[in-house]
Amino acid sequence: MRSTHVRTTINGEAAEFLCEPRQSLLEVLRDILRLTGTKEGCNDGNCGACTVEMDGRIVPACLVLGVEAEGAEILTVEGVARGNRLHEVQSAFLEGAALQCGVCTPGFVVAAKALLDRNPDPTENEVRLWLANNLCRCTGYDKIVRSVLDAASRMQQETAA
């Protein structure tokens, strides 16, 4: 099958790759670019483990074709930390024990960051609604929801300081 040359921006850096038309963005990230932080859980958009940000929207990377990434700006879990500093969502997850096996965590981190970018002070219900696309089988969501709320207050304190 003929490959297509795609130019894109991933985690703030220019990236280019060759992919087959049938390859999803998830396959491209994982198998071609070796950005394996984005996980496959279902490959049909129902689990959220492969959530990435694409041009400011969160999408399941398994439902985007690699060729659609042409010219796009993509953020994966590998790009969430700011240099040597973890994002508040990541720190809150660590301290709040919001992960067990950790395989859904990259998707939750990307989705939660996107929520807080839009809504810096969400209610519990807003967090639950936003994260309803992300399945976690280990935690029962309690500590995830608490950690996202905690990250929101950490970010607000930083802004105020």
Place this chain on the structure above:
Amino acid sequence: MTKTANDPAGNGSRTRYEPNMVLATQQFDVVGTRPVRHDGTDKVTGRAVYGADVQLAGTLHAATLRSPHAHAKIVGIDSSEAEAMEGVYAVVTAADLPPAEDKIVDVGEGNTRLAYVHGNILASGKALYEGHAVAAVAAASPHLALEAAKAVKVDYEPLPHVLTAPEGMDRGAPLLHDDLRTKEFGTRSEEPSNVAEHVRWTKGDVEAGFAAADVVVERTFDTATVHQGYIEPHNVTALWNHDGRLHIWCSTQGAFVVRDVTSKILEIPVSNIKVTPMEIGGGFGGKIPLYMEPVAALLSKKTARPVKMVMSREEVLLGTGPTAGSHVRVKVGASSDGTIRAMDATLAYEAGAYPGSFVLPGGMCIFAAYDCDNLSVDCYDVVVNKPSCAAYRAPGAPQAAFAAEQVVDEVARELGLDPAAFRLRNAAKEGTRRADGPKFRRVGCEEVLQAVLDHPHYSAPLGGANRGRGIAVGFWFNVGLESSCTLNVNANGTVHLVEGSTDIGGTRTSVAMQAAEVLGIQAEDILPEVVDTDSVGFTSVTGGSRTTFATGWAAHDAAQKVVAEMKARAAKLWSVEPAAVDHAKGVYSSNGQSLTFQELAGQSSRTGGPVSATATVKPRGVGGSFSANIVDVEVDPETGKVDILRFTAVQDVGKAVHPSYVEGQMQGGSVQGIGWALNEEYYMGSDGRMRNSTLLDYRMPTSLDLPMIDTCIVEVANPGHPFGVRGVGEANIIPPLAAIANAIHDAAGVRMQRLPMNPAAVWSALAAS
């Protein structure tokens, strides 16, 4: 926040409500605190390497061809077209596996016939369920492998199928295995049957007990097949090297089980196999069995290349792990003074295609919470045309509790007694003998029920119409098995901890904390590493709630050896006898002189060289865990939809080593139970095929379906463990099914006897009432 048993709120009262309470009975310096887990940063940044992230140079990708039929004779397999495709390297079928010897193998949490493991890995002669693996193809890319697998032609002769235990037990039911005879009371049946085993346990005289009862309730219950639902699909990479050594990288709950079972299947010595357990994306029991490891190994042998296999979600649902659907009859009788006089149950569980439904642990646990003189339990293990069952968190017990805890509730209501007080009055205690024989040592059933009665949730107003509250209790044994641990002391006073237990939920940290406690250093100064099977002593599966208990115990013992060695080093420096050196909280002292652990570690080179210790354990002091739930629901009379309004999980864990991760286990198990109760099921067509094999249609709970899950950790120290640990992973999934059913009854007056209790089922029950 740590509270004491007498002061749960920590403020001198018993009423202030905390969403997560610890009723602690023993305090330590490190054990019982909440450090950040050692592997956490890698997991929030995407750097942690899971099985599917392994990518060796030159890797081929393999795909599996699976049976489209629930039950069919395999008349012939023609792989010539697939093999001729460009980019296809090899095809394997059951004919490529060495013939299964008739022997018994340890498969992680028990034994089974090698032939069953063998037959499930690649079907031979017959396909026994939709999704049964028939052939696998290695090709240059995953897409090519899938196309090639579809090009393998299989000639099937479909056969009639059976899907439930009662159907499978019928005389005249289609038989899955011509050679399967019922093992029953020490004999084997003459005729072939789908019933692999029938076991009966009795204690006392149930007929006399029922005769002495004023209230007797008898009902039957059915539960649907459900899946463990881990988010990470099964995966493996295998490299059969030119020197004959086989290296396997995979997500597994037990690297040594993968090694040992692969050795038996492929008939190569264990010393020729190295298994590297990668980070694992959930297991819950379902990543104990082997599915693809021997297949990938064979394909690697044929191609002299690394071969990688990753299941799709559909393959996970069709080809792996579900837990048994069940049919359970329970009869309970009590006298008007509130004493349970007799309990009687018959459990028939679907094993799937091969024996092993976990009905026996279901039968052992069904009445374990009760100190009753007259018990009778019959268990039937029935093969049906569904995927071969795997363990799922307290395997067998939730189905049993769904039945027993509803009947117990009904008896309490008929007697006009509070359901928690009724259970407490009849609760199992030290010395209570279970139906299957064992006598309880110190257990926390009474303490758990007392915590339910004392919990502010239990007496809080329901606050609205169509609402109800239910409770239920559950018991799980927990297991010990075998573990190894090595500690290597660095000159800067940090310690590398080497273990063989796959870390699924923070056990690197809970194990390291126990070593830190003994050494008197910080949890952060221990650096735990889970290593391959060549690099650590034998370690059993991460399962049975055993890792913090048993691998933690090995870490404790290794740390004690390090302390003894450090005493010897200090004695050398001070020219005293080692016995004259005292150790407390990381400080070694003698005759007014003292050195810290870090200082002594820094001097190891001049006191005799590196300090390192290994310990192995096979603990006997396993302590069972009781759990309970209080749950409030609202039932929508228009639609039958059940909303969980408030949920409290109570569990005796012995000692919560890391309370946050203990709470996480309780919350996670509770929510899996909620999914099992309300939504999840294998929805089967009349053709025996699953109709909902996606995560859209196999609907697990989302964050939006749930409230916060409150926890109450009860600590009744296990006298059999150095820190009192019992284990926490499993008992929490047992009560939710029945607790929710009892709450629905309280809210709407309907007794739900079948799972799932989805809107259609509840609406039908409301309409019929």
